[in-house]
Amino acid sequence: MAEPEQDIGEKPAVRIQNPKENDFIEIELKRQELSYQNLLNVSCCELGIKPERVEKIRKLPNTLLRKDKDIRRLRDFQEVELILMKNGSSRLTEYVPSLTERPCYDSKAAKMTY
Known part of the structure; x- marks a missing residue:
């Protein structure tokens, strides 16, 4: 049986605007x-x-x-970019932690093998 439409989530792909890094991450929102x-x-x-x-x-x-x-019109895997405020510089110089250093990181998921 299909789930009601309001329970289905969207999965935008998100990244920080950065000329050196082009990778996106997927996030899930109901x-x-x-x-x-x-x-x-x-x-x-x-x-x-x-x-x-x-x-x-x-x-x-x-x-x-x-x-x-605007957000409700997003569809799965649409690419979204966060533009950060610049602190008097044209380059992003602040350290961005790796996935393992972030508080949202799930260490159990990282150890899974497929």
């Missing part, structure tokens, strides 16, 4: 949790950055996401 603030919080937690550092959220290639309605 349909009823699709909001600008929730996308921001989950993305920042997974990427190991503070939400206060995010200046903009962009759906690639060139659309700014500004409100909950």
Whole structure:
């Protein structure tokens, strides 16, 4: 039996805008949790950055996401980029921790073999 539509989640692919790093991570959000603030919080937690550092959220290639309605239109694997505030510099110089150093990291999942 199919699940009700409101229980099905979206899986945007998220990354930090960085000319040296092009990789995305997938995050899962339940349909009823699709909001600008929730996308921001989950993305920042997974990427190991503070939400206060995010200046903009962009759906690639060139659309700014500004409100909950914009977030609800996202579909699975759409690419979303967090644009961070620059501290008087044109380059991101702050250290971004590896996946194993982030508080959201699941060490049990990392040891799984397929």
